[in-house]
Structures are given as structure tokens and as C-alpha cells.
Amino acid sequence: MRRRNPLPYLLILPSFLLAAAVIIWPVYDLVQIASNDVNRFGQLRGFNDFANFTALFADPNFLAAVGRTALWTVAVVAGAILVSVPVALILNSDFYGRDIARVIVMLPWAVSLTMTAIVWRWALNGESGMLNSGLRALGLIDTNIQWLASASTAFPMEIAIGILVTIPFTTTIFLGGLSSIPGDLYEAASLEGASGWQQFREITLPLLRPFLNIAIVLNTIYVFNSFPIIWVMTQGGPANSTDILVTHLYKLGFRIGQLGQASAVSLVMFALLLFFTIVYVRLAMREERAHQGA
Template identity: 55%
Template sequence: MQATQTNDLAPSGRRARKPRESRNLSNLVFILPSIALSLTIIGYPIFEVLRMAVMDVNRFGKIRGFEGFGNFIKIFSDPVFIQSSWQTLIWTVSVVGGTVLVAVPVAIVLNEDFHGRSIARTIILLPWAVSLAMTALVWRFVVNGDFGTLNLALTQLGLPFNNHPWLADAQSAFAIEILVGILVSVPFTVTIILGGLTSIPVTLYEAAAMDGATRWQSLRRITLPMLSPFLQIAIVLNVIYVFNSFPIIWIMTNGGPANGTDILITYVYKQAFAFGKLDVAAAGSVVMFLMLLCFSVLYLFMTRNRSTDG
């Protein structure tokens, strides 16, 4: 009797597996075009950059021979590359950190119900609607030493900034570019944090108020912990975005003066299009890719450990 029941169940199990397998196969067929498109648009350029990084390439893109790790030795022996790497770290940490510090209180204020909130939200999002190139060009004129409006405003306040060359000094130029980077990154970050704030149940704040919690305690105990996943997303996306940000620095200073504001993306651009060293530029691009890959892996590792501990 038991043998008969086992024989009856076996075909039904096989029948259950067949629809599942056919469904998985049909799903694979549907996503194959997108996979092929991704491999073509993303995979092929990555392969070409990796190939050029280990080859001797002239300025016209013609491969003259195998170079091996020679191009990587060249960039790591270049003091400008080392300087650009440190400046990339300072640029990324400063812009992303400053953006988060500004965006969190702004988003909290915009989440409150007050008269004119819609107008305030629109004003905050305006820098996001303008292209980076246009924003950088406008700020280049604002801080111009001869006819910039910044010097004019400071001079009218009685401060000694008449014809002050802000972009002629590497430190002041880099600081201004960091401020502009924060300005253009805040709207996107505010949008992410606002999405997180709207997902927090109001009942949590009501219960905390009934228990006698102050606004600061509610912010520290409820808002910030509940915003943690959204802040992680904002930080990761901003790091990738800012690390590869090209227009602000290139339009305002071209990486100058004396490479004092160069970051890796402008260094690679100069190697490729100013000096015609396509192989060295490819090696620098590979190093940048590996840096971001290490950051992404580290982030995934940290979030996985945090979710496991939780």
C-alpha cells in the first residue's frame, strides 16, 4: 500500500518541477536581450579599457605592442597621480560628508507642515534641475577675480577683497569647488531623505511625546535610526557620483593651478586628450574602477554584517 502511494506521488512531483523549470526558462529568455544589451554597452568598453591598460597605444588609438604592467608603474611613479589620488579622497569625503550634514536638517525642516512648504521644496530642488556644466560656469564668473560678484559684494561690505583671485590659489579654488559640489549634491540627497522621513509612522512620535520625549530625543532615538537605510543609500550613490564628477573642477579650474585641484577623473582626461597617452589614461581608469569596486564590496560586507547582527 505504501509503495503504491509513493509511486503515485513521484509523477506528481515531477509534474510540479516541470512547470517551474519551464517558467524559469521562459523568464531567462525574456531577460536575455537586456543581458546582451548590458554586456554590449558596459562589458565591451570595460574590456577595451582593460586591454588598452596593458598595451602600448599611440595617441591615435593604434596598439603598438604589449606593455604589461608598465602603464601602471608609470602612473604610480607619477607624483601628479599620487597628488590627484589624495585630492580625490579629500574631494569625495568633503563633498559627501558636507552634503549629508546639510541635507539631513534641510529634509527634516521640509518634512514639517508649514506655510509655503511646496515653494521651499521647489527652491531646494532648483540646483538639481540645472546642468553641472552651467552651474560650474556660473560660479566661475561669480568668483572671478576681476569682475566677480563675490568680490563686489565683499568689497561693498568693507572687506579687503577687491580683485581677489580666488581661483588663482589652489587651496581657495579647491574649497570653492567643494562648496559648489555640496550645493549641487544636496537636492538629490534631500529627496532621498524626504522619502525616508515620510515612511516613518507618525504614531512613533506621538507615543514618544506621550512618554515625555523632547524633539531632540525623538530625533536621536526615532528619526535618525529609522533614516539609517536611506542615509546609506544616499552615501553610496553620492560617493560614486562625486568620485567621478568631472564638470565642476574641469570648467572652474581645469585642475589647476599647478594641478592643485586635479582629481583622478581630470588626471585621466588630461593624460588621454591633452598628452595623448591613451594607455596611461586607461591604466588610471582601471585604478579608479578598482577603487570604486573595493568601496562597493566593503559597503556590501558592512551592511550584510549589520543585517546579520540585527
């Protein structure tokens, strides 16, 4: 029987210990708080038979926030990918001013989400906002629209802004993928008479798939936990109608003082993200192996 070399395990041991200190210990603390009665100062009063989880899943605001978080995450991630793919294709092509165009596309990435949300909150102001002024100047509306006063308009606007701020990072991932595709493949396809769409479908998209998987996983984690846009623009209002899990967690922990339920929300979020990441990565790896086998 061949003896395993312990060197690789020793090399990753420092990183594992660091990850354990940064991730495992806080999760352990969250489990302790979520499974105990706790006052608003964080003092544990004893095990409570997981009453925090029972109260959480009986709370209609929490259940609504779960559904809204799913919609927010899927819409922003899908929208960002659908927009970023053609943007990356354009920026990867050779044209005059390409470097300047790349800088312009990446600029929103350099601005903090909080500042971006503040600017958009001003632009969507129902009385003096830039959007209403522009629409009135074009003759598209006669009266001001209160964009942030109703969930039917506020939440779609927040999704649109979420897509906007996610595009630079996603475009960067796709540009890295496109730059790794050999140009000889496109030249050979052109000689064979393949159209631009056929080249994209048969060459670009399959070779871009690993980068697409990276974009989906990273953006899902990033968007799922995104706090500034919704909090700065509406603080989850009106009447909790734009709350997602992370803003609901903040209200429970820092406004109401329900630290036990807030910790329970954190564990639910952690479990959902871990489940998604494991399932998606396994499906992506299985598809990649099937593709290589074919």
C-alpha cells in the same frame, strides 16, 4: 535534493546581457589598451608588460590626484549629507509654503553642472566677481581675492560648490525616507515625554539608515566621477594643483595623447569604486542584520 527553478535566471538574463554589453565589453577594451603600447590614434602596438601602470604609479601628479580625489569625495559627500538631513527634516514638516520651499531646494538639480560652474567661475572672478564685490561692500575685505588663482582657495570653493549641487538629490532621498516613517511613532514618543532630539536619535535616524546608505553609495559614485565643476572652473590648475582623477585622466587622454595611461587611470578608478561599493554594502548589510537580530 530540491531542483532549482530556472525561471528567475531566465527573467534576469536579458538584463544581464545588456549590462555585459554596456559594462563588461568597454572594461575589456580598457584592459587591452592599458596593457599595450598604443599611439594617440588608438592603434595597439603590442603588449608592454603593464608599463602604463608602472609609469602611472611613478607619476607624482597621479598620486597627488588620488589623494585629492579622496578628499574631494569625502568632503562633498559628507557635507551634502550633513546639510541635507536638517533640510529634509524641515521640508518634511508641515508649514505654509512648503511646496514652494521644496521647489526652491530642488531648482539647482534642474541646472546642468556645466552652467552652474560657469556662473560660479564668474562670481569668483578675482577682479570683477560678485563675491569680491559683496565682501568689499560689507567691509570684510579691502583688496580683491584671487579665489581661483591658488589651490588653497580654489579647491575649497570647488568643494563648497560640489556640496551645493549635491544637496537637492540627497534631500530627495531623505524626503522619501522620512515620508515612509509612520507618524504614530512620533505621537507615541511624545506621549512618553521624549524630546525632539530623542525622537530624532531613537526613531528618525535608525529608520532613515537604509536611505542614508543609498545616499552615501550613490553620491560617492556620482561625486568621484564628477568632471564639470573642477574642469570648467580651474581645469585642474593652477599647475595641476586642483586635479582629481577624472580631470587627470582627461588631460592624459585628450591633451597629452597618452591613451594607455589614461585607460590605466580608468581601470584604477573603476577598481576603487567597485571596492568601496562592495565593502560598504557588505558592512551596511552586516550592521542591518545585527540590528534586526538585536
